[in-house]
Amino acid sequence: MLCFKFFLCLLLLASAAGVHSLDPTLNDDVLGLIVFKAGLSDPHSKLVSWNEDDPTPCNWVGIQCSPVTSRVTHLLLDGFSLSGHIGHGLLRLPFLRILSLSRNNFTGEINPDLPRLLPGLRVVDLTDNHLSGEIPDGFFQQCGSLRFVSFARNDLTGRIPASLTACSTLSTLDFSFNRLSGELPTGLWSLTGIKSLDLSDNSLEGEIPEGISSLPDLRTVSFRKNSFSGQLPPDIGSCPAVKEVDFSENSLSGPLPETLRKLKSCVSLSLAGNSFTGQVPHWIGELTSLESLDLSANNISGIVPTSIGRLSQLKHLNLSMNQLLGDLAESISSCRNLFSLDVSRNQLASSNLSSWLFNLAALHNLEALNLSSNALSGEIPPSIGALASLLVLDLSSNMLNGTIPSEIGAAVSLVKLNLNNNLLTGNIPSDINNCSSLTSLILSKNKLTGPIPAAIGDLTSLEFIDLSFNNFTGTLPKELTNLSHLLSFNISHNNLQGELPVGVFFNSIPPSSVAHNPSLCGSVVKRSCPSNHLKPIVLNPDSASSDSSPESSSSHHYHRKVVLSISALIAIGAAAFITLSVIAITLLNIHVRSSISRTAAAAAVAFSGGGEDFSCYSSGSDSNYGKLVMFSGKADSLAGCHDLLNKDFEIGRGGFGVAYKTMLQDGRSVVIKKLAVSSLVKSQHEFEREVKKLGKVKHRNLVAMEGYYWTPSLQLLIHECVSGGSLYKNLHDEASRCLPWRQRFNVILGMARGIALLHSMDVVHYNLKSSNVLIDEGGEAKVGDFGLARLLPTLDRCILSGKVQSALGYVAPEFACRTVKITEKCDVYGFGILVLEVVTGKRPVEYMEDDVVVLSDVVRRELEDGRLEECVDVRLRAEFPADEAIPVVKLGLICASQVPSNRPDMEEVVKILELIQSPADGQELME
Structure with missing residues (x-):
């Protein structure tokens, strides 16, 4: 430590007297990096190899040196979880060429002295930190040979500094996902060497000036999610190398500039979420390299030109939420590589859906088809089964009639099927059970009839079912209890009867989901079901033999008495046995329910966040009550906690315990892991300390722990429910x-x-x-x-x-x-x-x-x-x-x-x- 303080003193002296006043045997790079490290928090000791006693830092983690001069050229600390400010120590690295500090937790404003390094720097990457404030006005005045700059995914505000236009060698600029505002700096298009320009997800405004054509090497440009207005720059098409163009979600207007037809190399064009007008231009078919075209959510009208069929490389086409007319299918059928097609919420019309789907059947790679909210009529043709690769089919909110063809079962890859709000009649075909990957089945607001087929119970991946507002009759099949992944089930406004299925989902189903079925019964609809009594045993004393002789009659009469006596005894004995069995089973059930109630009563919960007591059952003063803590801080309870003892709701077993799927009171599904190693679990204090640490682990690629439950004999871990x-x-x-x-x-x-x-x-x-x-x-x-x-x-x-x-x-x-x-x-x-x-x-x-x-x-x-x-x-x-x-x-x-x-x-x-x-x-x- 004394040695380190001595180095700091030397550094202070150097700052006052100039770099060359230091002893030449001391390495400036070591000094600078040690000072830089001193201002950081390194929670995982990633920089433990940085030792001030080393004569050179070239063997330190994250450091690369020139093989000729042995001076530091690369500082690569991406994803080290470092925090603190980017300090002045870096100014001691005059030969630094690459500064990459992305995916850390650096805070504060960008160091205004950092530009002193820029004359030699080629790469500055501060992506994905927590930097705030404005980019200093003169930050880029001496940018030298700078080629790559990224401040993306921070919290920067203010304007893009005008000094940026001095970076003539810049090839990549990424300021995306900040809160930058104001207009684009004058002279932005003077960066003639730029290849990638990303200003997306900010609050930039004003018109986009002409001059983008001066960027001959531009490959990708994204101004997505800003507040730009006016027209698209008319010279946008004069960038011959551009491959990706994204001006979506702004306030741009006017027709699409004709110069776009020159983008022969363009692979992706997204202009969605603006106010563009006019028609889809006929020259769109000249952009033969296009793989993705998104013109959705604009004011584009008219008929889609047949030239669009020349886009043989097209994989994704989205023309939804416009005012398009006519029949699109014939030209689209030539786009043989199409994966997804969305033309929903337009005014497309066809009296013969069969012709649409017949043409689309040639698209063997099609995975998502959305024709919803148009004016399509006619029947769903059997050719629907030819779309074997289809994952998503949405034909909702049209005027389709006829029945659902049994050939729907041939579309075996279907994951989501939505036929809501049409005029469909007939039954749900039982062949639908071949669509084993279905997670969403939406058939509401039609005129469907008949019973709900038991075959739906075979679709064990189903999460969403909506059969409401139809004319379904009969009882609900018991096979519905096989649907262990259900999140939503709506059968309201039908004519179904009988008792609702019993299970963890159906026990807590919202009443609105089953309302307006006059003959449904059960606790959810607050209507008791009729009791099923055993039929009485009936003996027929008048049964006689066909033999009519007196002797025979007398003999048979005596024999019948004996038989009747034996039969009566057997019947009485059987009745007694049945009665005793019923009594025994009833007593056993009472005993079991009492035991379960006592066990489940331990699930009374005390929420540290909500400050109130909750219980799966009635609360009481039992000392065995446990503690349930939800990390969200919201008071809740396990709506299905009594089902944790029921194997029907078990979804998996492992070395640590058994997993069940249940629901919180707010209707959200969670997975409960009941630990099977209670005898080895730490004390309550240690258990809670460790679980709370795990609860703080949050990442998009980790299953979130949402809470826990503790008693000395029962420990539960509560995780988010992942559906795939x-x-x-x-x-x-x-x-x-x-x-x-x-x-x-x-x-x-x-x-x-x-x-x-x-x-x-x-x-x-x-x-x-x-x-x-x-x-x-x-x-x-x-x-x-x-x-x-x-x-x-x-x-x-x-x-x-x-x-x-x-x-x-x-x-x-x-x-x-x-x-x-x-x-x-x-x-x-x-x-x-x-x-x-x-x-x-x-x-x-x-x-x-x-x-x-x-x-x-x-x-x-x-x-x-x-x-x-x-x-x-x-x-x-x-x-x-x-x-x-x-x-x-x-x-x-x-x-x-x-x-x-x-x-x-x-x-x-x-x-x-x-x-x-x-x-x-x-x-x-x-x-």
Whole structure:
């Protein structure tokens, strides 16, 4: 410490006397970096290698030096969780070329002295911090050879400084996701070397001036989500290299400038959410490189030109929320690569929907089709089944009539089906049970009749069902209780009868969802159901034999008496047995319910945030009452807490316990994990301390813990409910659709980011496997069940290792009971196996007839034989970028190294994946 203070003193002297007055044997770079570090908070000791006693910093973490001069050229501290201000120490680094501090927690204003470094800097990346205030006016006056600047995702205010126009060498500028305001600086278009310009998600205003044509190398431009007005710059089309144009969600108006037709290389054009007028221009078909076209939410009218069919590369087309007329389908059918088509909320009309869908059936890649809120009429044709790749179909709010064809069952990939607000009649076809991936079935406001088919109970992924405002009759099928993922179920305004199904969802269904069914009964509708009594045993004393002789009659009369006596005895005995059984069962039920009530009574809750007592049942003074804490601070209770003892609502089991799905009183679904290791759980104080730490872990790629419940004999963990199923199910369930490569890569990157955050907070997952990774409705990966080992005493982890670490194939080889040390490297190994599982589509360990196949061994052999591409899941049919897939597989193998020290940290893994995803950007950054 004394040495460090001595260095600071030297630095102060240097500031007063000039740099060259220092002893030449002292390294300025060491001084500057140590002073910079002194002003930081480093919660995870990422900078522990920064030692003021070192003669050079070239071996420090995050530092790169010139091989010629040994002076610091790169400062790369991305994602280190550092906080504090960006201090003056950096001014001691005159040879610094790349300054990258993204994804940290730096606060305060941008250091106004930082421009003194700019003459030598080529890259300044302060993305994703908490910087505030204005960008100093003269910040860019001496920007020298600056090529890359990003202040994106901060909280900066004020205007874009006019000095920016002096940066003639700038190629990338990103000020997105701030609160910048005012007009664009005069001379912005003088940055003639700019390739990427992103000013999106700010509060910039005024008109966009002409002159953008002076940027010959412009590739991407985004002014999305600002308040720009006036017309689109008329010379926008004079940027021949531009590939992505996004001026969506502004207040631009007027017709689309004709110069846009020159954007022959443009891949993505988004002008949505403005006030553009006129028609879709006929020259739109000349933009043959377009893959995405979004003109939604404007005032565009007229007929869509047939030339749009020449966009053979088009994958996404959105023309919704305009005033379009006519019939679009014939020209669209030539866009054979189309994935999504949204023309909803227009005035499109057709008296023959069959012709529409017949033409669209040629689009074999179509996954999302939205024709809602138009004037389409006619029947839904059987050809609907030809759209086998369709995931989303929305035909709502039209004038469709006829029945729902049974061929709908051939659209086996359907996830969302919306036929709401039409004139459809007939029954729901039972063939709909073939659509096993359905999560949303909306058929409300039609004229459908008949019973609700039991086949709906086979659609176990359903989350939303709306059958309201129809003429359905009959009773509700008991198979509806199979729908364990239900979040919403509406059957109001029908003629259904009988009792509602019993179950965790139906026990707490809102009354409005079942209203206006006069013959429905049950507690929810406050109408008792008629009792079902046993029919009395009836003996027929008049039954006689066909023999009519007196002797025979007498004999038979005597025989009948004997038989009747025996029959009567049997009947009486049977009746007595039944009565006794009923009594016994009733007493047993009373006893069980009493026991359950006593157990559930322990679920009385005391909310620290709400300041009031709550109970799943009636509250009382029982000392066994437990404590329920919701991290949101809102008082709530588990509407289905009494169902935790019912196996019908169990959704999974693991080494730590059993998981159930239930609902809070506000109707929100949650997952409850009932810990099965109560005898080994820490004391209440330690348990609550550790759980609250886990509750603070928040990330888009982690399953959020929302609360907990404690009694000495029962501990519950409350997590958010993630609707898309586990990664295991999505990869290995035959009924699931094959995940495309892009989603697989995003899942891998999402898992890495989630685990990296856990490690940055000193949380080790301990039990990584594909069943503990969930996929949300947007396809994002969420890692769950993390940090549960923290709830157990250290000495007991070894005892539980065989039970909890039960996922064969994911366990690091050094994980041995006697010598176990739970480290982050164990998680890295499990992550590596997960990467291989996602890319190959194969389980970590598979059992053959006479052999056991270990996935990591197979992939290593293929790498050694130069056949790594053959490891990629065959279902992708070579539709994957080899330049991404191969490096990802190699990364998985490195993470799954047998030697822990060879495995990278998860922060490094994230960086590598981001470079793999965009190698060109990464290369440019490091040049």
